[in-house]
Amino acid sequence: MFNALLSLRNASEPPGANDRAGLIEDMNTRYGDQQTLGKVVALSAGTLKALYGEKGSEGIRAFFKRNDVVDLCNVPLDSPKFGEASKQLAEMEYAHWSALKEADPNALGPRAGAAFDPFSRDLIQKGLALLVRVQSPAGNQSVTSMVANLNAFSGQPPTVADGQAQSPTPPITFLVVPQWGSRPSGPA
Incomplete structure (x- = not known):
């Protein structure tokens, strides 16, 4: 590439x-x-x-x-x-x-x-x-809406609806892509 x-x-x-x-x-x-x-x-x-x-x-x-x-x-x-x-x-x-x-x-x-x-x-x-x-x-x-969009992009369900107050910190999921040629480690 x-x-x-x-x-x-x-x-x-x-x-x-x-x-x-x-x-x-x-x-x-x-x-x-x-x-x-x-x-x-x-x-x-x-x-x-x-x-x-x-x-x-x-x-x-x-x-x-x-x-x-x-x-x-x-x-x-x-x-x-x-x-x-x-x-x-x-x-x-x-x-x-x-x-x-x-x-x-x-x-x-x-x-x-x-x-x-x-x-x-x-x-x-x-x-x-x-x-x-x-x-x-x-x-x-809003920040809440942006987090919901990030969660939607990562496959996580939104934690709060747009416009609602937010008390706990919503989970943010990061997309992890393995490096080329890498193999999973751990038991087979």
Whole structure:
């Protein structure tokens, strides 16, 4: 994964390309301040634009204009359907980049895009969704609500409802991902 990203970083900028910039413009125009999966896509694309410019963005704007993809991007972050929409989008985008990589194994963009499997993409999207929610223009998300969102992200049930007083400290669960090649220890 990291080798593909480093190769992309060192590649030359394609002349006249604006897929990533166009995608960011499309998403910001379509979703504005709405807290949707599309806004998460705009944040992700903005981060990639800052790191890589237009390198590796071939065809991504067209992908996000597909009706089935737009439908997923329209899902609000607070919808019960958000988790499944994020997972489906991650799978679809991975399939997109994998097909492009298969068609041209030497293309750096598709190689970097295909380096992120659906699980990684879904995890990144859900993490960025927390940032989008915290950056709410109204700034009205309470600490209690944020903790509930963190617990929802980690699989823990919310400990208090939004707006209720909180007496005990709510549990915060951290996602622990084993290092590559590590094996669980303990009795077999």
